[in-house]
Amino acid sequence: MACRISELVLECADPERLAAFWSDVLGYVELGREDDGSIEIGPPGVGFGGPQPTLVLSANSAPSTGKYRLHIDVNATDRDQDAELERLLALGARPADVGQTGDESWHVLADPEGNEFCLLRRRLQPL
Template sequence: MVSRISELVIDRADPERLAAFWSEALGYVELSREDDGSIEIGPATPGFGGPQPTLVLSPSSDPRRGKLRLHIDVNPVDRDQDAELERLLALGARPADVGQTGAESWHTLADPEGNEFCLLRTRLQPL
């Protein structure tokens, strides 16, 4: 028996704003809201427990310190990397410099709160 990742919980200053960004970026929908202000987003079907992990955006006032030790990688599914890059930038992502050389096959971006993620080149099949 093994385990698998079912959800990623991410502390955010503005869960509402980040839920909107990541829902649009990943094609996710809002699954639930908690009294503490947390918002869970994920695939519309089957939602939690499916093959893709959900994201729980939890409110936090703790300031971020330094480079993230864990980040999200995303891949385009219905367009090439350049077209997906333009779409993510239009949603509010911005280029991020974390020391890359410029020879990488991926783009390092930051979401609207400055949390880094990478857009990889390989196009994946939709689920």
């Protein structure tokens, strides 16, 4: 028997803002809220425990220091990489420089709070 990732927790200053951003990026919906201000989002009609992990946006006002050791990679499901890049930038993502050469097949972006993520080239089938 093995484990699988059921949820990812992202500490952030503004859970509302990031829940809205990541819901738009991933096509997720709000699943619940906790008294501490955390918001959980996940696939519509499936929620926690489905084939895709949910995302918990957890309130933390402490400033982020240093580079995160984990980041999220996303792939478009219904358009090519260039069209998805335009969509993500319109949602509030911005290009991030982590020392790329310009020859990469992916784009490094940052969400509205500066959390880095990558848009990969390969299109995936939706679940």
